[in-house]
Amino acid sequence: MSVKGLFKSFFEPKKEVRILNHPRDLQIGDILKFRFTPQTEISNKRFRVDQINTYDYEDRKLTEFHLESDREEPLFITIDETDDVPFLSITRKIQRAMVEVLFDLDEFANVFDDEGHTQLNRKIEPEQLTNWTAEKYTQEIYAETGYFHKGDYRNQVVPESESEGDSFENYLLIDDTRQFVIEAEVYEGGETEVLVSIRRPLTDIEEMWPAEA
Numbered sequence: 001m002s003v004k005g006l007f008k009s010f011f012e013p014k015k016e017v018r019i020l021n022h023p024r025d026l027q028i029g030d031i032l033k034f035r036f037t038p039q040t041e042i043s044n045k046r047f048r049v050d051q052i053n054t055y056d057y058e059d060r061k062l063t064e065f066h067l068e069s070d071r072e073e074p075l076f077i078t079i080d081e082t083d084d085v086p087f088l089s090i091t092r093k094i095q096r097a098m099v100e101v102l103f104d105l106d107e108f109a110n111v112f113d114d115e116g117h118t119q120l121n122r123k124i125e126p127e128q129l130t131n132w133t134a135e136k137y138t139q140e141i142y143a144e145t146g147y148f149h150k151g152d153y154r155n156q157v158v159p160e161s162e163s164e165g166d167s168f169e170n171y172l173l174i175d176d177t178r179q180f181v182i183e184a185e186v187y188e189g190g191e192t193e194v195l196v197s198i199r200r201p202l203t204d205i206e207e208m209w210p211a212e213a
Contacts, residue, residue: 018210023088023202024079024154026065028052029211034204038131042090047075052152056165057144063154079202088204089181091197092132099194101126102133111171111184115142120173120182132196134175137182141172146185 020030030049037043051066060082067075076091099108102122110118118139125133147165149158159165171184181197 018212020208020210023065023077023205023208024063024081026052026208027211031209031211032067032205033207035206037200037204039090039198040130041071041075041092045069054149054151054153054158056147056149056153056158057170061153061158063152080199086202088200088202089197090200090204091195092129094129094194094196096194098126098128102129111139111173112143112186114139118173129196132180132198133182134177134180137173137175137180139171139173141170144170144172146170148185 018027020026023032026032026049028049028051031046032049033046034042034044047067047069049065050068053064053066055062055064055078060080062078062080065077067077069075074093076093078089078091080087080089094102099105101124103120104123107118107120111120120137120139122133122135122137145167146169147158147167149165166187168185168187171186173182174180179199181195181199183195183197185193185195187193
């Protein structure tokens with residue numbers, strides 16, 4: 001660079017560097033690293049955020065961060081700040097065959113029929129889900145209406161038109177320690193997704209790096 005060019009660049013405004021202090025502010029391309037956890041799939045591992053979507057309920061809006069990994073099975077996180085103590089939900093989707101391994105299917109069917117009073121007992125914890133499940137769950141949410149929207153709506157209003165989001169009914173069960181969660185999302189037409197989640201402190205995310213870094 002010439003002396004003139006160097007002199008000119010000295011007075012050009014510096015590009016502002018984004019500071020990433022809280023996981024609620026993650027953007028596509030950002031990197032996060034978990035500290036040591038009992039779950040080997042995430043323990044001490046780094047992930048890149050490659051999608052951001054939104055769950056909209058009557059009393060809350062949750063931003064879902066899709067984490068890119070070399071695993072075929074997707075991994076998601078949400079930051080829930082509706083309680084006094086915010087927490088991190090780390091979620092995996094499981095197939096029907098895995099549901100059948102975990103639970104008696106007749107007992108699991110009661111989740112949708114018993115109006116919120118189901119007790120669900122795990123049969124075994126398969127190796128693929130080591131430290132992701134609990135022995136017993138109690139139903140806490142029955143047929144809560146929600147809408148899934150593709151995209152990030154943290155800084156904009158979620159569309160009010162039902163046609164702009166996928167509506168579903170949410171069924172949620174949680175264990176006595178309130179760390180392990182089973183959810184079922186039943187979409188129009190009967191398509192059902194079953195989710196296994198662990199609730200962890202926000203400090204389980206040890207480090208974060210903005211994409212431009």
